[in-house]
Amino acid sequence: MKQIFLLxxxxxxxxxxxxxxxxxxxxxxxxxxxxxxxxxxxSAEPSNLISMIAGDSAxxxxxxxxxxxxxxxxxxxxxxxxxxxSWKISKDQKTITFKIKKGLxxxxxxxxxxxxxxxxWKLITNPNTRTPYGSDYTLVSQARTPDEHTFIVxxxxxxxxxxxxWASLEILPKHILENEDINSxxxxxxxTGSNYYKLGDWVxxxxxxxxxxxxxxxxxxxxxxxxxxxxxxxxxxxxxxxAGNIDLMNINPIQFKRVFPAKPKLKxxxxxxxxxxxxxxYLGFNLKRKPxxxxxxxxxxxxxxxxxxxxxxxxxxxxEPISSPYxxxxxxxxxxxxxxxxSPKKALNLLKEAGYKMSADNFLVKDGKAxxxxxxxxxxxxxEMTAVLIQRRLxxxxxxxxxxVIEWASFVNRFIKPGDFDVVVLGWSLSLDPDQFNIWHxxxxxxxxxxxxxxxNKKVDQLLEKGRRELDLDKREKIYHEFSQQLLDDSPIVxxxxxxxxxxxxxxxxxxxxxxxxxxxYHNSQDWYIPKSLRRNELTN
Amino acid sequence: xxxxxxxxxxxIMHLAPGDxxxxxxxxxxxASEESRQKLRExxxxxxxxxxxxxxxxxxxxELDFGNxxxxxxxxVLWETKDSKGxxxxxxxxxxxxxxxxxxxxxxxxxFSVSIVLGTISAVKQNSIxxxxxxxxxxxxxxxxxFWLALLLMYWTGVVNQWLPISGLHSLDYKSFSEIGQFFxxxxxxxxxxxxxxxxxxxxxxxxxxxxxxxxxHQDFITxxxxxxxxxxxxxxxxxxxxxxxxxxxxxxxxxxxxxxGSVIAESIFAIPGMxxxxxxxxxxxxxxxxxxxxxxxxVLTLIGTLIADIGYAWADPRIRKGLVK
Numbered sequence: 001m002k003q004i005f006l007l008x009x010x011x012x013x014x015x016x017x018x019x020x021x022x023x024x025x026x027x028x029x030x031x032x033x034x035x036x037x038x039x040x041x042x043s044a045e046p047s048n049l050i051s052m053i054a055g056d057s058a059x060x061x062x063x064x065x066x067x068x069x070x071x072x073x074x075x076x077x078x079x080x081x082x083x084x085x086s087w088k089i090s091k092d093q094k095t096i097t098f099k100i101k102k103g104l105x106x107x108x109x110x111x112x113x114x115x116x117x118x119x120x121w122k123l124i125t126n127p128n129t130r131t132p133y134g135s136d137y138t139l140v141s142q143a144r145t146p147d148e149h150t151f152i153v154x155x156x157x158x159x160x161x162x163x164x165x166w167a168s169l170e171i172l173p174k175h176i177l178e179n180e181d182i183n184s185x186x187x188x189x190x191x192t193g194s195n196y197y198k199l200g201d202w203v204x205x206x207x208x209x210x211x212x213x214x215x216x217x218x219x220x221x222x223x224x225x226x227x228x229x230x231x232x233x234x235x236x237x238x239x240x241x242x243a244g245n246i247d248l249m250n251i252n253p254i255q256f257k258r259v260f261p262a263k264p265k266l267k268x269x270x271x272x273x274x275x276x277x278x279x280x281x282y283l284g285f286n287l288k289r290k291p292x293x294x295x296x297x298x299x300x301x302x303x304x305x306x307x308x309x310x311x312x313x314x315x316x317x318x319x320e321p322i323s324s325p326y327x328x329x330x331x332x333x334x335x336x337x338x339x340x341x342x343s344p345k346k347a348l349n350l351l352k353e354a355g356y357k358m359s360a361d362n363f364l365v366k367d368g369k370a371x372x373x374x375x376x377x378x379x380x381x382x383x384e385m386t387a388v389l390i391q392r393r394l395x396x397x398x399x400x401x402x403x404x405v406i407e408w409a410s411f412v413n414r415f416i417k418p419g420d421f422d423v424v425v426l427g428w429s430l431s432l433d434p435d436q437f438n439i440w441h442x443x444x445x446x447x448x449x450x451x452x453x454x455x456x457n458k459k460v461d462q463l464l465e466k467g468r469r470e471l472d473l474d475k476r477e478k479i480y481h482e483f484s485q486q487l488l489d490d491s492p493i494v495x496x497x498x499x500x501x502x503x504x505x506x507x508x509x510x511x512x513x514x515x516x517x518x519x520x521x522y523h524n525s526q527d528w529y530i531p532k533s534l535r536r537n538e539l540t541n
Numbered sequence: 542x543x544x545x546x547x548x549x550x551x552x553i554m555h556l557a558p559g560d561x562x563x564x565x566x567x568x569x570x571x572a573s574e575e576s577r578q579k580l581r582e583x584x585x586x587x588x589x590x591x592x593x594x595x596x597x598x599x600x601x602x603e604l605d606f607g608n609x610x611x612x613x614x615x616x617v618l619w620e621t622k623d624s625k626g627x628x629x630x631x632x633x634x635x636x637x638x639x640x641x642x643x644x645x646x647x648x649x650x651x652f653s654v655s656i657v658l659g660t661i662s663a664v665k666q667n668s669i670x671x672x673x674x675x676x677x678x679x680x681x682x683x684x685x686x687f688w689l690a691l692l693l694m695y696w697t698g699v700v701n702q703w704l705p706i707s708g709l710h711s712l713d714y715k716s717f718s719e720i721g722q723f724f725x726x727x728x729x730x731x732x733x734x735x736x737x738x739x740x741x742x743x744x745x746x747x748x749x750x751x752x753x754x755x756x757x758h759q760d761f762i763t764x765x766x767x768x769x770x771x772x773x774x775x776x777x778x779x780x781x782x783x784x785x786x787x788x789x790x791x792x793x794x795x796x797x798x799x800x801x802g803s804v805i806a807e808s809i810f811a812i813p814g815m816x817x818x819x820x821x822x823x824x825x826x827x828x829x830x831x832x833x834x835x836x837x838x839x840v841l842t843l844i845g846t847l848i849a850d851i852g853y854a855w856a857d858p859r860i861r862k863g864l865v866k
């Protein structure tokens with residue numbers, strides 16, 4: 001026992017000694033060859049690999065490597081072929097005809113045909129399927145498969161987001177699932193797919209291994225095996241990356257800006273990538289409450305918040321201000337719009353117009369009531385920090401702000417659903433399809449619906465309805481540019497920032513596009529490769 | 542008793558705002574409120590809480606712990622077989638052995654190291670040795686576990702590459718022989734077990750030390766010494782036996798703790814144990830899993846108390862005689 005004691009003592013007191021790793025690896029070897037293993041880290045375990053039933057990002061990340069959709073987004077976020085080689089929209093814009101490629105196979109060798117597509121559509125629209133995503137597909141009034149390579153859907157009414165919904169529906173194999181209960185099938189842990197990879201094995205709570213598929217419908221990837229280790233803690237992920245045990249992880253701004261530059265050796269063998277992220281953070285007003293029903297008050301607060309400062313403080317500069325709910329650089333983003341520039345003067349003028357006066361103790365007062373409110377947000381470090389920065393800027397012009405941080409499920413059910421809040425700091429995704437009907441249309445204000453800020457603008461309602469029915473891309477673009485402009489002017493939310501997605505990748509992985517295309521670095525992951533000299537010895541096969 | 546415990550935990554859980562639909566795709570504009578209402582109906586979450594409790598109790602009577610909401614209907618407790626013969630493992634079935642193993646090793650080490658440290662401290666009361674032991678166990682107790690864990694991981698995993706940093710197995714452990722796999726597992730467990738051991742040392746060592754001091758000052762020890770027994774014999778045969786008697790209660794009471802894991806340690810070391818399972822289920826409002834773990838926990842608490850009582854009676858004749866009276 002004394003020996004154990006003696007063993008532990010030095011462990012505690014000798015912590016900071018360091019030794020040099022004397023391995024010399026030439027990361028400039030660019031010789032192309034197929035093979036090797038890529039190990040990455042995931043923070044959470046996938047719940048299951050049928051993405052229409054799973055709601056979590058870990059599941060869809062793995063599932064998307066196994067399954068295909070009818071069509072997909074290319075690197076510039078335009079539609080391109082996947083299982084379907086082409087698609088045609090009818091003159092009346094109500095019917096879409098997909099032509100499916102010939103000679104496709106599931107990874108078990110059974111042909112993949114339009115029957116599988118039809119089966120998948122039937123499955124997601126079946127009321128007994130436990131999916132939250134069914135509603136988009138129930139809009140299809142008729143689906144037909146005149147032959148093995150044609151799939152035709154007809155909508156009662158024009159539905160512009162249709163193509164996007166077909167790009168996100170992963171096609172499942174009919175021959176396996178036909179007589180299974182989709183809600184409990186073993187298939188969700190042992191799927192058969194059609195994409196670049198197939199499932200090797202899945203060790204619960206520890207790792208998921210994907211192996212190159214020999215008959216993927218889009219061809220063969222260069223890397224033989226993808227191992228995703230489940231490591232919930234990002235500091236542990238970072239240590240594994242530092243030790244060279246994993247090749248790829250998502251990092252945060254502090255790691256990107258401070259930690260990697262401070263470790264030259266680690267930086268030498270790691271490449272850092274940034275790409276436009278998939279979401280933005282905003283400050284949303286409860287428009288049904290005073291004083292936020294007054295547009296001038298909302299605009300004033302918008303002017304009083306220094307977005308550059310928030311981006312610098314919270315994201316260490318690794319983000320962009322935005323002025324519409326679309327990804328900068330895509331066609332839906334209106335380039336003529338500019339965010340509200342920081343100007344406390346303009347803010348004060350607007351508030352004076354709205355009837356506020358400065359009181360003796362430097363607070364804004366109207367009808368004897370001070371301008372004060374509570375910002376609520378969920379447990380998210382970045383959002384908490386954002387709220388604090390905003391609090392300070394608003395206090396400077398005489399607005400009293402308090403902050404409250406709440407656990408997610410309580411946050412949604414106690415505050416957002418019943419509309420019991422003043423101001424929230426939250427995020428929305430920068431969706432690839434421009435349709436924002438669910439978020440901004442005045443009919444979407446019921447409990448549990450997404451227009452919980454209570455935005456109600458007849459002009460925007462009309463634009464959103466029109467945009468939903470217009471399948472012509474150029475006309476659609478105009479509609480949404482106008483919508484974004486109106487939304488920015490009304491300022492029902494203050495756009496704060498869209499953060500970058502940050503990834504650290506070991507330099508042994510070659511072929512990653514930099515700078516990242518709009519679709520992000522993972523877009524061409526099938527073309528990544530690992531030169532022979534840089535592979536891990538013990539795992540090469 | 543069990544029904545009371547389960548009733549209370551069931552209601553507390555359901556009083557917390559939210560259900561499985563509020564985390565699963567809660568803020569995805571593609572998921573409509575109607576679809577979510579439909580999900581609630583499929584999970585019986587739209588029924589009054591008392592009805593839900595009735596349904597749960599009905600299943601419990603048949604020892605059916607149900608299926609998890611969040612992880613695609615995986616059974617909560619034990620594996621099931623589907624029509625094709627595929628075995629779907631239960632959530633607790635997979636997490637429990639790992640946690641049990643870590644905690645058993647941990648408790649064994651805590652008790653053995655503590656008894657040694659406590660005895661040394663007591664025998665050499667107020668000496669340098671005693672003081673440094675006390676200092677050490679208090680430092681070990683006070684150091685935040687996650688912080689020390691990260692430092693040790695960095696030192697033994699990144700700088701020196703002696704030990705694996707996280708996980709339970711090496712990636713290629715399936716190619717090892719059985720003994721190789723066992724040592725691989727042990728290697729992965731060194732850090733997590735030592736971290737969990739360090740914080741537990743303080744309580745038990747002090748317990749032993751004080752118990753020992755009490756006993757050493759009693760008359761029968763003086764008698765033993767005056768009989769001319771050597772010091773070793775006095776301490777180990779006469780004093781220690783009496784001093785560690787109260788530990789039986791502690792062992793019994795730590796039985797329910799055996800199935801609980803530490804969320805922080807499990808997250809840092811990427812160990813899929815019970816702590817993480819329970820924590821995630823609470824966040825996801827995965828009621829069947831939460832209730833399953835709580836029920837097993839309360840059964841074990843009852844059993845643990847019973848074992849402690851019996852063990853005490855078995856070890857201490859005074860109590861046995863008291864019982865007979």
